[in-house]
Amino acid sequence: MLIAFAPAPNLTTYRTTATPVQSNSVLPAASESKAASKRIAIVIDDFGNGMTGTAEMMKLPFPFTIAVMPFMPTTKSDAETAHKLGHDVIVHMPMEPNKGKKEWLGPGALTTDLPDSEIRKRVEAAIDNVPFAVGMNNHMGSKVTADERVMRIVLQVCKEHGLFFLDSRTTFKTVIPKVAAELNVPLVSNDVFLDDVYSVAHISKQIGILRKHLEEHEKCVAIGHVGPSGKKTAAVLLSSTPSLRENGVIVKVSELVRRTGDQQILP
Ligand SMILES: [Zn+2]
Numbered sequence: 001m002l003i004a005f006a007p008a009p010n011l012t013t014y015r016t017t018a019t020p021v022q023s024n025s026v027l028p029a030a031s032e033s034k035a036a037s038k039r040i041a042i043v044i045d046d047f048g049n050g051m052t053g054t055a056e057m058m059k060l061p062f063p064f065t066i067a068v069m070p071f072m073p074t075t076k077s078d079a080e081t082a083h084k085l086g087h088d089v090i091v092h093m094p095m096e097p098n099k100g101k102k103e104w105l106g107p108g109a110l111t112t113d114l115p116d117s118e119i120r121k122r123v124e125a126a127i128d129n130v131p132f133a134v135g136m137n138n139h140m141g142s143k144v145t146a147d148e149r150v151m152r153i154v155l156q157v158c159k160e161h162g163l164f165f166l167d168s169r170t171t172f173k174t175v176i177p178k179v180a181a182e183l184n185v186p187l188v189s190n191d192v193f194l195d196d197v198y199s200v201a202h203i204s205k206q207i208g209i210l211r212k213h214l215e216e217h218e219k220c221v222a223i224g225h226v227g228p229s230g231k232k233t234a235a236v237l238l239s240s241t242p243s244l245r246e247n248g249v250i251v252k253v254s255e256l257v258r259r260t261g262d263q264q265i266l267p
Pocket residue numbers: 001045046092138139140
């Protein structure tokens with residue numbers, strides 16, 4: 001799917017200060033334990049419509065998170081296949097963008113002109129339509145995710161259904177961190193879009209940005225897509241798997257949520 005992505009400043013800028021190294025003799029052990037503590041979560045959006053690359057993604061040799069659009073021809077079968085393979089399933093909730101065509105949104109989409117009751121109805125219907133969903137993220141949504149009234153209802157319904165929210169961060173004006181904190185909804189945010197340009201060179205470059213992000217952070221969430229870039233993204237992820245495993249442990253987004261929860265109960 002076409003997504004207009006305005007990167008937030010901290011997605012692409014990094015501190016220049018190097019991490020201090022204690023002594024050369026402990027380097028190998030230190031770097032191994034560093035990789036063991038880092039988490040990489042890959043999310044693939046836009047399942048549910050039999051998009052190009054669906055089969056290739058399903059064959060990837062690591063656990064990941066698949067975001068399935070509701071009310072589409074392969075919504076149920078994609079969710080069931082992913083669940084059987086042990087992947088996370090999340091609802092890929094279509095939300096109005098600032099720019100773009102309405103037909104990209106898909107059925108049951110959230111728009112800012114809808115009344116409260118209709119927003120609640122659409123979010124509940126979407127959750128009911130995607131089997132095994134443990135979370136939700138936004139499809140497009142640069143307009144909706146900046147709208148506090150709409151996002152408060154979306155996140156409240158997620159809370160009632162025990163779902164975490166993954167903020168795809170299609171706008172730097174997102175209100176999701178603020179509202180999710182107020183409602184105490186578990187939140188994970190996207191760090192890197194893998195395939196906003198549909199070329200192997202670009203996707204490989206984004207994998208490099210993912211690695212760079214991990215040097216300075218404990219986790220990196222990266223979002224790719226089935227669709228025009230699907231086969232290329234799947235191929236790059238497959239060929240990058242061994243080297244990614246040297247940078248961190250590849251997990252599902254739900255494991256990042258649990259991990260954050262675990263940390264919160266520590267003194
Ligand atoms: Zn999408």
